[in-house]
Amino acid sequence: MTTxxxxxxxxxxxxxxxVLVSRYVRPRLTTVRYPIxxxxxxxxxxxxxSG
Numbered sequence: 434m435t436t437x438x439x440x441x442x443x444x445x446x447x448x449x450x451x452v453l454v455s456r457y458v459r460p461r462l463t464t465v466r467y468p469i470x471x472x473x474x475x476x477x478x479x480x481x482x483s484g
Contacts, residue, residue, distance in 0.1 A: 438444045440460055448455045448464035455462040 440446065446462060448462050449467070451464045451466040455464045
């Protein structure tokens with residue numbers, strides 16, 4: 434689909450959850466990795482510690 438935008442000159446895009454396909458697309462896609470297991474573990478520990 435053509436939108437008329439030039440990437441990255443006119444628009445930037447950031448991916449979320451470090452999707453595998455982001456490693457292979459051009460132009461390269463910046464992604465954010467969300468450490469869900471670590472965050473869930475810490476949340477559970479905090480909840481249990483606070484009684």
